Amino acid sequence: GQVVDARGQQGDLHGALDSVGGRGILKTSELGYDGKGQARVNTDAGLRAAWDDLGRVPCVLEGFVAFEREVSLGVARSPDGQVAFGPLVENVHRNGILRTSVYPAQVPGSTEVRARELARAVADAWNLEGLITLEFFVLPGGDLLVNEVAPRVHNSGHLTQDGGGISQFEAQVRAVLGLPLTDWAPLLPCAMVNVVGAAGPDGQPLTPDWAAIDALSGTRVHLYHKDWRAGRKLGHVNLVAPDPETLRERLASLEPLIP
Structure with missing residues (x-):
């Protein structure tokens, strides 16, 4: 996963989605469970919006895994x-x-x-x-x-x-x-x-x-x-x-x- 900067600087967002294959799940680094503190994203605009919705706290962007x-x-x-x-x-x-x-x-x-x-x-x-x-x-x-x-x-x-x-x-x-x-x-x-x-x-x-x-x-x-x-x-x-x-x-x- 890739950590998204939480200090109001969106530099880590640029290119992050491409680095995990174009689809991913943005998760808060702390206090996320049972579907809380996470969002599925597949566009750069969606990634930015998701980070805003999560309160711009430290997050990890995980690539989407096609599992059986x-x-x-x-x-x-x-x-x-x-x-x-x-x-x-x-x-x-x-x-x-x-x-x-x-x-x-x-x-x-x-x-x-x-x-x-x-x-x-x-x-x-x-x-x-x-x-x-x-x-x-x-x-x-x-x-x-x-x-x-x-x-x-x-x-x-x-x-x-x-x-x-x-x-x-x-x-x-x-x-x-x-x-x-x-x-x-x-x-x-x-x-x-x-x-x-x-x-x-x-x-x-x-x-x-x-x-x-x-x-x-x-x-x-x-x-x-x-x-x-x-x-x-x-x-x-x-x-x-x-x-x-x-x-x-x-x-x-x-x-x-x-x-």
């Missing part, structure tokens, strides 16, 4: 150097916010091997004590490109709460305390759907069909007890099934129940 899918992987490391991994999870976003995470990811086994190699390299290089999560773009041909490193347990790992085995939260505690570490992939196929504040055409909040969600086999609701706000993560629904095909069928039934 996004996956994420948690890695935990203890003070004595033990390393363990979470499941490779496939993610889908909507409006810049994570919508669904599914395990197992529909990728070849070699993709997970490479993701673990990269995650271990980061954990060892940073002398990690605890758990971090890496997000990857899977490129055409199968190569992986690290898109983000979250220094914590991650939204995409919440499905480990209900898939059997230990959760990412237990893995974090084990790593920090130096307890024995083990990989924490779920024992069953599972998915997560985020509950995000949504509004209808009249601006009024839309509510998930909780009764239908509870009636759907394999679901468990996790709410954060936050006040409603458009675009705010209010909770998530985990879904477990005995096999990947049943999981896909149940997920297709669950998603329309959550605006």
Whole structure:
């Protein structure tokens, strides 16, 4: 990415878009998450306008990547150097916010091997004590490109709460305390759907069909007890099934129940 000058001088804007391939995403260097603090740009005029809209704060301009899918992987490391991994999870976003995470990811086994190699390299290089999560773009041909490193347990790992085995939260505690570490992939196929504040055409909040969600086999609701706000993560629904095909069928039934 290329850093845009934040001192009222637009020199860094000139030629920046061409340097990343003519299309990109302008992101604030700090406090950007869940689609906030970012804008897609494909013209120099649009880049200038986007920087103005973001308050002319320090930003990074990232080139647009034509990826096939996004996956994420948690890695935990203890003070004595033990390393363990979470499941490779496939993610889908909507409006810049994570919508669904599914395990197992529909990728070849070699993709997970490479993701673990990269995650271990980061954990060892940073002398990690605890758990971090890496997000990857899977490129055409199968190569992986690290898109983000979250220094914590991650939204995409919440499905480990209900898939059997230990959760990412237990893995974090084990790593920090130096307890024995083990990989924490779920024992069953599972998915997560985020509950995000949504509004209808009249601006009024839309509510998930909780009764239908509870009636759907394999679901468990996790709410954060936050006040409603458009675009705010209010909770998530985990879904477990005995096999990947049943999981896909149940997920297709669950998603329309959550605006």
